[in-house]
Amino acid sequence: MKSCPGVKRLVTAALLVTTFFLWGGVSLAADRAELANVIKTIPPNGPFWKYGTLEMRRRTKKAGMPAVIFPHWSHRARYTCRVCHEELGFSMHSGDTGISRSQYTAGQYCGACHNGVTAFTVQEGSVRQCDKCHMKDTAALEKQFEEFSGDLPFAKFGNGIDWSAALKAGGVRPQNALKADKPILPLPAKLKVPMKLGTAVARSDVTFSHEDHYVELDCSACHPDIFNIKKKGTKAFTMENNIFGNYCGVCHMRVAFPMNDCKRCHTQMSGNYVP
Ligand code: HEC
Ligand code: HEC
Ligand code: HEC
Ligand code: HEC
Ligand code: HEC
Ligand code: HEC
Numbered sequence: 001m002k003s004c005p006g007v008k009r010l011v012t013a014a015l016l017v018t019t020f021f022l023w024g025g026v027s028l029a030a031d032r033a034e035l036a037n038v039i040k041t042i043p044p045n046g047p048f049w050k051y052g053t054l055e056m057r058r059r060t061k062k063a064g065m066p067a068v069i070f071p072h073w074s075h076r077a078r079y080t081c082r083v084c085h086e087e088l089g090f091s092m093h094s095g096d097t098g099i100s101r102s103q104y105t106a107g108q109y110c111g112a113c114h115n116g117v118t119a120f121t122v123q124e125g126s127v128r129q130c131d132k133c134h135m136k137d138t139a140a141l142e143k144q145f146e147e148f149s150g151d152l153p154f155a156k157f158g159n160g161i162d163w164s165a166a167l168k169a170g171g172v173r174p175q176n177a178l179k180a181d182k183p184i185l186p187l188p189a190k191l192k193v194p195m196k197l198g199t200a201v202a203r204s205d206v207t208f209s210h211e212d213h214y215v216e217l218d219c220s221a222c223h224p225d226i227f228n229i230k231k232k233g234t235k236a237f238t239m240e241n242n243i244f245g246n247y248c249g250v251c252h253m254r255v256a257f258p259m260n261d262c263k264r265c266h267t268q269m270s271g272n273y274v275p
Contacts, residue, residue, distance in 0.1 A: 058095055072255050112178065226246075
C-alpha cells in the first residue's frame with residue numbers, strides 16, 4: 001500500500017503534468033494521460049548513494065567472485081566524464097565494455113588508475129585488495145558517501161548532490177585528463193550561446209547549454225550517436241523517450257540529475273515530481 005503522502009504526491013504530479021500541457025498549449029508529441037503514466041514509471045531513486053553506482057557482475061558471476069561495485073559519485077569528483085568515457089574508452093552502456101581481468105591487470109580500464117600508484121592495485125601480491133572492488137558488503141562505501149556528500153550543495157533527486165553547483169563553487173575539482181599531453185580544444189564560439197530546443201513541441205522551454213556540458217564531456221559523447229548535429233535534426237526527441245533513457249536520458253536517468261527534477265530543464269515549470 002502506498003502511504004497517504006505518496007498518493008498526494010502522485011495527484012500533485014498528475015496536476016503538474018496537466019498544468020504543463022495547458023501552459024504548453026501546442027500540439028503534443030505524447031498524449032497527456034499517456035505521459036502521466038510514463039512518469040509514474042520513473043524508477044524510485046532509492047538511497048542517494050546508489051544513484052549512479054553500478055553493479056558489475058557479468059564476468060564475476062562465472063568466476064565465482066562477488067560483484068564489482070563502481071560508484072560514479074566518488075570517481076566523478078576526481079575525474080571528468082571525458083577521462084573515462086573518452087580517454088580510457090569505457091562505454092556509457094552498462095556491460096558494453098566487457099572488462100576482463102587480463103585487460104585491467106595489463107593497465108587498461110580500471111587498471112589505468114588502480115595500479116598501486118594512482119589508486120589501490122588490482123594485482124595479486126602480499127596485500128590483496130580484491131575486496132575493495134569485489135565488495136561483499138557496501139556498508140563502508142555508504143559511510144564514505146555520507147561523509148563525502150555532507151559538505152556539497154544539496155539536490156532533491158539523483159544522488160542528492162547538485163554537481164553543477166559543486167563544480168562552479170569549486171567543491172569538486174575533477175581532473176580533465178589522465179595524460180598531461182592530451183589537449184582539450186576550446187569550445188567553438190558559436191556554441192557558447194545556449195540553444196533553445198523545440199523538436200517535439202515547437203514552444204518547448206528547454207534550453208540546452210553546450211558550454212555547461214563541455215566542462216565534462218567531449219562532442220563525441222553526444223554526436224552523432226545520441227543527437228543529430230543539425231539543429232532540430234534529432235528525430236522522435238520527446239519527453240517520453242527521454243524518460244526511457246534515450247537522448248538527454250542517456251545521462252539524465254543514470255548518472256547526471258534525473259528526469260524527476262523537471263525544473264532544472266523546464267525552468268518555467270512550477271514544482272517537481274516525487275515518486
Ligand atoms: C573513473 C571512470 C568514470 C568516470 C569519471 C565516469 N564514468 Fe561513467 N561509467 C564508468 C564505467 C566503468 C561504466 C560501466 C561501463 C560498462 O559496464 O561497460 C560507466 C557507465 C556509465 C553510464 C551507463 C550507466 C548505466 O546505468 O547504464 C553512463 C550514463 C555514464 N557512465 C555516464 C557518465 C557521466 C555523465 C560521467 C561524468 C559526470 C561519468 N560517467 C564519469 C566509468 C566512469
Ligand atoms: C581515472 C582513474 C580511475 C579509474 C579508471 C578507476 N578508478 Fe577507482 N579509484 C580511483 C581513485 C583515485 C580512487 C581513490 C584512491 C584509493 O582509494 O586508492 C579510487 C577508488 C575506488 C574505489 C573505493 C571507493 C572510492 O571511490 O573511494 C572503488 C570501489 C573503485 N575505485 C572501483 C573502481 C572500478 C571497479 C573501476 C573500473 C570499472 C575503477 N575504479 C576505475 C581512480 C580510478
Ligand atoms: C579496481 C577494481 C578491481 C580490483 C581491485 C579487482 N578487480 Fe577483479 N574485476 C574488476 C572488474 C571491473 C571486473 C569485471 C566485472 C564484470 O563485468 O563482471 C573484474 C572481474 C574479475 C574476474 C572475472 C574476470 C574475467 O576475465 O573473467 C576475476 C576472476 C577477478 N576480477 C579477480 C580479481 C582478483 C583475484 C582480484 C585481487 C587480486 C581482483 N579481481 C581485484 C575490478 C577489480
Ligand atoms: C534533462 C532535462 C529534462 C528534464 C529533467 C525534464 N525534461 Fe521534459 N523535456 C526535455 C526535452 C529535451 C524535451 C523535448 C524538447 C524538444 O521538443 O526539443 C522535453 C519535453 C517535454 C514535454 C513536451 C512533450 C513531449 O513529449 O516532448 C513535456 C510535457 C515535458 N517535457 C514534461 C516534463 C516533466 C513533467 C518533467 C519532470 C517529471 C520533465 N519534463 C523533466 C528535457 C527535460
Ligand atoms: C551533452 C550532449 C552534447 C555535447 C557534449 C555536444 N553537443 Fe552539440 N548538440 C547537442 C544537442 C542536444 C543539440 C541539438 C540537436 C537538435 O536540435 O536536434 C546539439 C546541436 C549541435 C549543433 C547544431 C547547432 C546549431 O545551432 O545549428 C552543432 C554544430 C553542435 N551541436 C556541435 C557540437 C560540438 C562541436 C561539440 C563539442 C565541442 C558538441 N556539439 C557537444 C548536444 C551535445
Ligand atoms: C552524455 C551525458 C549527458 C547528456 C546526453 C545530457 N547531459 Fe545534461 N548534464 C550532464 C552532466 C554530467 C551534467 C552536470 C550535472 C549533473 O551531473 O547532475 C549536466 C548538466 C545539465 C544541466 C545543468 C543544470 C544546472 O543546474 O546547471 C542542464 C539544464 C542539462 N544538463 C540539460 C540537458 C538536456 C536538456 C539534455 C538533452 C538535450 C542533456 N542535458 C543531455 C550530462 C549529460
